[in-house]
Amino acid sequence: MSSFIAPATVTSERDLVEFSVADGEPVDPRAPKGYSERYIHSEIFKRYPAVQAVIHSHSDAVVPYSISGVPLQAAFHMAGFLGDGVPVYDIAKFYRPQDKRDLLVRNIPLGESLAVLFGSRLDAEPEHAAVLMRGHGFTVQGSSIMDAVMRAVYTQQNALIQTTALLTHSAHFRAPLGEQSQDDQDMDPESSEPTYLTKEEAADATEMTLWSGGRPWRLWLREVESQSLYVNMA
Structure with a gap:
């Protein structure tokens, strides 16, 4: 996933963080900060x-x-x-x-x-x-x-x-009755x-x-x- 930046501003692999599906934690403990909602992704992949x-x-x-x-x-x-x-x-x-x-x-x-x-x-x-x-x-x-x-x-x-x-x-x-056709009025x-x-x-x-x-x-x-x-x- 992208690190803690707007995804559209990712320019290279340096802007990405690899997370473990098992626990949603970074594979590299020295990785830059990531998104807090990564568990949306990890738990769907896991299941x-x-x-x-x-x-x-x-x-x-x-x-x-x-x-x-x-x-x-x-x-x-x-x-x-x-x-x-x-x-x-x-x-x-x-x-x-x-x-x-x-x-x-x-x-x-x-x-x-x-x-x-x-x-x-x-x-x-x-x-x-x-x-x-x-x-x-x-x-x-x-x-x-x-x-x-x-x-x-x-x-x-x-x-x-x-x-x-x-x-x-x-x-x-919901138009005024006078502006509706008879079929519309009957519906x-x-x-x-x-x-x-x-x-x-x-x-x-x-x-x-x-x-x-x-x-x-x-x-x-x-x-x-x-x-x-x-x-x-x-």
Whole structure:
């Protein structure tokens, strides 16, 4: 992982810290300071051997779905991996008396309690690609770096699309009666909602991204290479 700097400012291996999956501690005791939430990553890797990459994000587009009670669901074809709902991790249920109440996953017990939400069976393939974290953000896992990055990007895009759909739906069905069609007036706005991917659509869309993901991935690589923000001295 990156040392205690903004990940986008990593320029070489000197800015990286290697941690042990077993305990989340630096392999080299002389390593520079690392992130306190490394236990998010170590505990997911420990529980699910098939996972090869973990990404944690504070996306402000996603956070509302961690606190509103509105489930984040697959709203478009590139986010089929979200299925019909993403688990929400509420860290308040797992604090120990000595833990800081700052919502950070600072230790093994908290990391383990988060990792469990990805799947109920130890050492099995994770059942969920993403888990929301109340008032904090979200975490995704993947079978490769590309897989995890795509899931992180499309989780955020799905949240933006779903929010727009919910706002549009609410504005339309709650318009003054004189501005609604007869069909709209006959429809109960409380029982209707935006149309999300079905279980079958979500499964097939997830499979589709496995063979089509190389196209956006190569574009993103090119965008990073052309940005002066990113410096690669490796």
